[in-house]
Amino acid sequence: MERIVIIGGGGAGAALAHDLVMRGFSVTLIEKGNLFSGTTGRHHGLLHSGARYAVNDPSAARECIEENRILRKIVPGALEQNGGLFVAVDDKDMAYAPLFAEGCAACGIPIRKISPGDALSCEVNLVKSLRFAYIVPDAVMDAWRLPLHFAATARLNGAVISEFTETVGIDVHAGSVNGVRLFDRFRHKEYVLPGDIVVNAAGAWAGRVASLAGLVVPLRPAPGVMVSINARLTNMVINRLHGASEGDIVVPQRRLSILGTTLRLADDPDDTEVRAEDVKKIVEQCAEMIPAIKTQSVHAAWSAARPLIDDPKASNAQAISRTFDCFDHEGDGVNGLITLIGGKATTLRAMAEKTADLICRKTGRDVHCTTREIVLSDYRNTFRREAP
Amino acid sequence: MPERAIIVRVMRYKPGIIDPPRFENHEIVIDEERTVLDCLETIRTNLDTSILFRHSCHHASCGTCAMIINGVERLACITKIGYIEGNVIALEPLRGFPPAGDLVRNMNGFFNYYPEPYNYIRHSEMLPPAAPLLEIKEFLRFENCIECGACVSACPVTDKKGDFMGPASLAAIGRELEKSPERSDELIALAGGERGERLCERALRCSKVCPMGVYPAMHIENLRKKRINA
Numbered sequence A: 001m002e003r004i005v006i007i008g009g010g011g012a013g014a015a016l017a018h019d020l021v022m023r024g025f026s027v028t029l030i031e032k033g034n035l036f037s038g039t040t041g042r043h044h045g046l047l048h049s050g051a052r053y054a055v056n057d058p059s060a061a062r063e064c065i066e067e068n069r070i071l072r073k074i075v076p077g078a079l080e081q082n083g084g085l086f087v088a089v090d091d092k093d094m095a096y097a098p099l100f101a102e103g104c105a106a107c108g109i110p111i112r113k114i115s116p117g118d119a120l121s122c123e124v125n126l127v128k129s130l131r132f133a134y135i136v137p138d139a140v141m142d143a144w145r146l147p148l149h150f151a152a153t154a155r156l157n158g159a160v161i162s163e164f165t166e167t168v169g170i171d172v173h174a175g176s177v178n179g180v181r182l183f184d185r186f187r188h189k190e191y192v193l194p195g196d197i198v199v200n201a202a203g204a205w206a207g208r209v210a211s212l213a214g215l216v217v218p219l220r221p222a223p224g225v226m227v228s229i230n231a232r233l234t235n236m237v238i239n240r241l242h243g244a245s246e247g248d249i250v251v252p253q254r255r256l257s258i259l260g261t262t263l264r265l266a267d268d269p270d271d272t273e274v275r276a277e278d279v280k281k282i283v284e285q286c287a288e289m290i291p292a293i294k295t296q297s298v299h300a301a302w303s304a305a306r307p308l309i310d311d312p313k314a315s316n317a318q319a320i321s322r323t324f325d326c327f328d329h330e331g332d333g334v335n336g337l338i339t340l341i342g343g344k345a346t347t348l349r350a351m352a353e354k355t356a357d358l359i360c361r362k363t364g365r366d367v368h369c370t371t372r373e374i375v376l377s378d379y380r381n382t383f384r385r386e387a388p
Numbered sequence B: 001m002p003e004r005a006i007i008v009r010v011m012r013y014k015p016g017i018i019d020p021p022r023f024e025n026h027e028i029v030i031d032e033e034r035t036v037l038d039c040l041e042t043i044r045t046n047l048d049t050s051i052l053f054r055h056s057c058h059h060a061s062c063g064t065c066a067m068i069i070n071g072v073e074r075l076a077c078i079t080k081i082g083y084i085e086g087n088v089i090a091l092e093p094l095r096g097f098p099p100a101g102d103l104v105r106n107m108n109g110f111f112n113y114y115p116e117p118y119n120y121i122r123h124s125e126m127l128p129p130a131a132p133l134l135e136i137k138e139f140l141r142f143e144n145c146i147e148c149g150a151c152v153s154a155c156p157v158t159d160k161k162g163d164f165m166g167p168a169s170l171a172a173i174g175r176e177l178e179k180s181p182e183r184s185d186e187l188i189a190l191a192g193g194e195r196g197e198r199l200c201e202r203a204l205r206c207s208k209v210c211p212m213g214v215y216p217a218m219h220i221e222n223l224r225k226k227r228i229n230a
Ligand SMILES: Cc1cc2nc3c(=O)[nH]c(=O)nc-3n(C[C@H](O)[C@H](O)[C@H](O)COP(=O)(O)OP(=O)(O)OC[C@H]3O[C@@H](n4cnc5c(N)ncnc54)[C@H](O)[C@@H]3O)c2cc1C
Pocket: A007, A008, A009, A010, A011, A012, A013, A030, A031, A032, A033, A035, A036, A037, A038, A039, A040, A041, A043, A044, A045, A046, A047, A048, A165, A166, A167, A168, A201, A202, A203, A204, A205, A206, A209, A222, A223, A224, A225, A226, A260, A261, A262, A303, A304, A305, A306, A307, A341, A342, A343, A344, A345, A346, A347
């Protein structure tokens, strides 16, 4: 079977490695740092129900609810399945409610309106002046261990995973990819890895990787700041009932609460500046939903870059869709190179399925995707259990 | 927040190239609110791209960034510069694991003695005062242990000889025993084996360095009592 090289050990790359080995391909996953040291791992850890996108970005919303249901079955060990609330705090939120309910219904996201009394009886730290809330099927993922289950399963099924290995070149001859040039960062040595198909799954860095083959992809790094506080104040994920905006989500996890986020567009994927004013803004906005946040000190503040598909038609950054796409560069004169970008950590499996389907079409293989059903192996199997 | 000029001393190691390991110094100026992990990222982006370290979540949830910071095992991602005394930060990889490169250790053996299966999900202790919602039967959360290896590194026994399964595995066995008492024979036997809790010298350093309040030493003591009383 064809040899596939995947560049980028983020959630998308790990899920793709799993999908492709299950279909019988020979797979190598290349990551310049450790697995999930890019954007995956640093995000909030929200397993989206899709409700956040139901009004403005219905295609992303549908992808989220479908994948939400699948991941609950195939990786339950990486999920705190406690649900989520969208809370209406003021008149503006109240006015948004009908639009929200309609959007969720249209995308097939089950929601239920609950009284302020019911909401406060499960979540005592919500603001007392709460008007009402919707309960939605959000959940919390371990942002590192969820994708690690995909890597573990892929490895057990024969995928090779090379960490601390940077792709420094893509070899193209007569319009076709032959392989990649890699730099082993442990041994400080360059070498060539042959491959029939190369997938650029480098997330916010995909523009740089595409440029190794002289190509331009429509990628826009969009960094966001997140803040964690050293107290778990809710059981469920708490979202503000309004159109996707900043400082409107609190994701509890273990004994922490993770508050997010901000959005700006950048040129450099390594631009992860955390400005004190962003931290302050996030804390203040989230405290409108959960006032006790203000009494806690900041435990960590960090930033990560979304790999957005640039859309010149979008009026502002929030209007850029969170959907994903894979681009076959055959039309750009580089046969065998595919770029996979966009999406969410929630939709990693779907991103992999779409890309693996494309690879099957390109190689004339008629093998179906099985990743919707296969329960993933324990993430600890990513680390070889060595004979004592 | 004020900025501070600091000297970051990183223990460098590349098999066959920087070998034996040696400290290399970098001077940077950084906001006191930022962390040791931010220092490393700043050095890697601006000064030396060849430096190797592990990181993922940046908020004490994944466990990848544990290292020895000025002599003590800590998570780089939540160690703020403001907490560091003086203007030197010395960084070394964890002890008790085979070296890989710079601050990276080979973690392959870490889970060798974990119980199989070992469920990472547990009941939440934060139960709602009133009846839970229809949609949610009970509230759950992840285990506190983020499998960072700090306790293994700090343990004087794992450091001396390689045959002790170490505090993290014993804490996992202890947690699994609390959650699945029906497995007690199997779990007490696993902890009581040749490489198990009998090798612990009660230095208690594991509980001291654990960033997540798992208290491995308490689990070890419990498992020991259970074996003796069994
Ligand atoms: C602030 C913020 C909050 C978010 N919150 C959520 C959330 O709550 N829920 C959710 O579902 N999604 C969330 N997301 C989105 C989600 O995190 C990303 O969409 C997803 O993680 C992207 O995964 P990826 O695999 O495409 O990219 P990455 O995880 O970035 O993977 C790409 C990898 O490629 C590697 N790489 C780059 N160049 C090279 C090279 N030359 N050679 C080898 N390797 C290379 C990088 O090191 C990196 O590890 C959030 C994103 C942001 C920014």
